[in-house]
Amino acid sequence: MKTILAHGLAWAALCASAADAPPLPYEAKATHVGVVNCASSLCHGSITQWKDSQVLQNEYVTWSRVDKHALRANQVLWNERSKRIVANLGLRQPAHEAKLCVDCHGHNPPDALRGERFKAADGVSCEACHGPAEHWIKSHVAPGATHEENLKNGLYPTEDPVALARLCLSCHFGNKDKFVTHRIMGAGHPRISFELDTFTQTQPPHFVVDEDWQKRKGRWDGVRVWAIGQALAAQESLDVVLDPKRGRDGLFPELVVFDCHACHHPMSETRWKPRVGTRPGTIRFNDANLLMLRQIVRQTFPAESATFNDLVLQLHRAVAGEGGDAHEAARRLHKGLDAVVAKLRPREFDDRDLRAILAGLVEDGIAGQYGDYAGAEQASMAIASVLNFLARRGKLANVRAANAALDRVFETVRDDEKYRLERFQAALAELKTFVAR
Ligand code: HEC
Ligand code: HEC
Ligand code: HEC
Ligand code: HEC
Structure with a gap:
């Protein structure tokens, strides 16, 4: 009884903090209109960036050509690996129809909230991240529309790091509604790794954080x-x-x-x-x-x-x-x-924070704190991000040599099954010479 009560209280505490958060795009109660409504060349489907627009206007082109969320996320559900996963799990439906898979490998809002032009095959679509567009599709292009108004109309706040993390992690780890269990991994699903800053940079981004962005949306750090x-x-x-x-x-x-x-x-x-x-x-x-x-x-x-x-x-x-x-x-x-x-x-x-964090990661690494692969993997991504920030701020003396040393660190975490702490430590010791400067 005592432990049940403790669990109940734990849940109440968790729910209280989750209650302030905006609904994730798949939870929102509005109609999802479909990618085609964002894709015209006068909207987000321009081949080139517009010079005098607040946004790039070629977001659709970036997403559809190079972003794995577009086609690949959904297409992998047709491949042999997915067939094997589904068979091993004993599911009756094929992967591309199974809610278990489509919830993450696509955008899967309830049927009643799908507009006429919504297409499941579009994969992780614009609205999977930016929220159902029913109430903001018109207003977000009205003259003088502010970001606050767009948010009120149901645009998901992707500029807020907490909301962003919840969104990405909902698929890149899972949450109460969708989740890759050890059973699903045992059936053949790959291990999932994620780091918010690195993955935002490699998606690749279809936005630039310039002065105008920061004026509309606040500081991005x-x-x-x-x-x-x-x-x-x-x-x-x-x-x-x-x-x-x-x-x-x-x-x-x-x-x-x-x-x-x-x-x-x-x-x-x-x-x-x-x-x-x-x-x-x-x-x-x-x-x-x-x-x-x-x-x-x-x-x-x-x-x-x-x-x-x-x-x-x-x-x-x-x-x-x-x-x-x-x-x-x-x-x-x-x-x-x-x-x-x-x-x-x-x-x-500031730069001092960056250097201190970098030095701390490298020191902990050399001291053997990242004996488990997952820690070393996260540390490598973090070190890469911090070096990248320093380089962009012009605060890294020898960018080329630092990059080469960083490559050698990544080499030691490329294959999780071949990870050896000693090699990771040696690569970090080499990198350390660039951290000091
Ligand atoms: C919680 C979200 C989630 C669920 C549920 C999920 N996946 Fe995935 N899956 C992912 C993510 C994220 C990746 C990408 C991992 C990476 O590369 O970092 C992935 C990767 C894969 C890959 C490898 C893709 C590639 O490019 O090689 C396959 C195949 C796959 N999933 C199939 C399935 C199948 C089949 C199901 C249903 C049984 C399923 N997934 C359920 C999130 C999910
Ligand atoms: C995987 C999630 C994801 C998908 C899918 C996605 N976006 Fe984005 N988008 C983001 C993030 C993150 C940002 C950066 C934060 C911000 O500006 O709010 C962003 C920013 C934007 C911006 C704002 C740029 C600015 O300067 O304010 C536009 C416009 C945009 N996306 C359009 C699209 C369109 C159109 C699609 C579909 C073709 C799309 N996005 C698909 C995550 C996504
Ligand atoms: C609706 C689920 C969903 C959401 C939300 C989502 N992703 Fe993904 N993402 C996926 C799936 C599934 C894949 C795997 C595609 C594949 O390789 O088949 C993927 C792949 C990626 C990849 C390519 C990884 C690789 O191994 O090459 C990056 C980078 C990425 N996502 C970043 C993000 C970021 C950043 C966010 C938040 C802004 C985000 N994702 C939100 C489902 C999602
Ligand atoms: C507590 C121990 C334990 C942990 C932790 C664990 N596993 Fe497993 N895993 C097992 C066992 C036991 C099996 C079943 C082995 C068998 O059937 O031969 C298994 C099976 C698997 C299989 C299928 C292997 C096969 O031969 O068919 C994969 C893939 C897998 N695990 C991946 C993972 C991933 C990824 C993680 C971390 C996110 C993980 N496991 C964490 C114990 C563990």
Whole structure:
């Protein structure tokens, strides 16, 4: 009874914070008109950018030609791999008809909210990210239309890093409505990796953050996007632990929130090394995002560092059966992350912050903190982003050599199954010479 009550309270707390958030595009109660309505050459389908427009006007062309969300996201559901996944799961429908798959590999609003020109085959379409256009399609092009009015009419606030993270993570990790479980991965679905800033840059972007953008939408700070992306990703994993429906699979907890390679490596290779809060032969919570947050909190709000690290340690200890209740630890950390996000939202990052974060990541890496592949993968993406910001600000002395050193870091995380901590550490030690300057 006591634990049931605790779960109930945890859920109430989670729902309270989620209630302030705008509905995700697939949850919104308005009609989705279809990509074709955005695609005309006078709207977002121009072949070239317009010089005197606030936006590029060629967004459709970028999306349809080079963005994997357009065709590929949906087309992969017809391939052999998808057939195998669906067969292994024992689903009756083909993948391109199964809600389980289409919810992420396309835009799947309820039938009643699909306009005449809506096409499921369009994949992850404009409205999958920008929200159903019924109430803003006309008004967003009216003379003098402001961004606030567009938002009121149901445009999704993609410029807000918290809303952005929730949106991308809804498919690039999953949420209460859609989710790639370990069973789906066991059936053949690839492991999903995500980092908000890197993925926003590689989508590729169909927008430029110039003066005009910032006047309409506020400041865009890539480091803040990265940091908030880490906090929300960590919260999504904790949500799985706390969700009585998603959190368990028979006798076991849902395995997706743990370090994949803790279980998936040959027994002949004993790799265990002492790590904060873990013991040999126990399963580790995948703390890749938490390791990044440790850096972020340490550099940005040093006074909170000890408390934050303690919340993480309590979770690790509880997961490993070293004391404490894992749900309680997850709930407390989730709440701690709410506070981190609230502090990050208004935070501006200067060059000194960038250098401190970079140095911290490299030092932690050399010291062996990223022994698990997922942590090393996140650290590599973070280091690349921070170096990129410094280079764009003209604050990186030897960009070419730094890039070459960064390539060597990425080489060590290219294949998760061949990851070796020692090689990652050596590549970081080499990169370190560029961080100091
Ligand atoms: C929670 C969202 C989500 C669900 C549910 C989901 N997927 Fe995926 N899937 C993704 C994402 C995101 C990727 C891309 C991973 C990456 O490359 O980072 C992906 C990748 C894939 C790939 C590899 C694509 C490629 O380009 O090689 C296949 C195949 C696939 N999914 C099939 C399926 C099938 C079949 C289902 C239903 C059983 C399904 N997925 C359910 C999000 C999802
Ligand atoms: C995977 C999500 C995603 C999809 C799909 C998507 N967008 Fe975007 N879009 C974004 C993000 C993120 C931004 C940047 C944040 C912002 O400006 O609000 C953006 C920005 C924009 C902007 C604003 C640029 C500015 O200067 O204000 C326009 C216009 C736009 N997208 C049009 C489109 C059109 C048209 C499509 C479909 C052809 C589309 N988008 C598909 C995520 C998406
Ligand atoms: C409705 C679900 C959905 C949403 C929302 C979504 N994505 Fe995706 N995204 C996918 C799927 C599915 C794929 C895999 C496409 C493939 O390779 O088959 C993908 C692929 C990508 C890729 C290419 C990855 C690779 O391996 O090459 C990037 C980059 C990306 N997404 C970024 C984003 C960003 C940034 C956002 C938020 C603005 C976002 N996505 C929102 C479903 C989604
Ligand atoms: C607690 C241990 C554990 C963790 C953590 C774990 N797995 Fe597994 N995984 C298993 C077991 C057990 C099987 C079933 C193996 C079998 O059927 O031979 C399995 C099966 C699989 C398979 C199918 C392998 C096959 O031979 O058919 C894939 C793919 C997979 N897991 C991926 C992942 C990914 C990706 C993650 C991390 C997100 C992960 N696993 C985390 C234990 C784990």
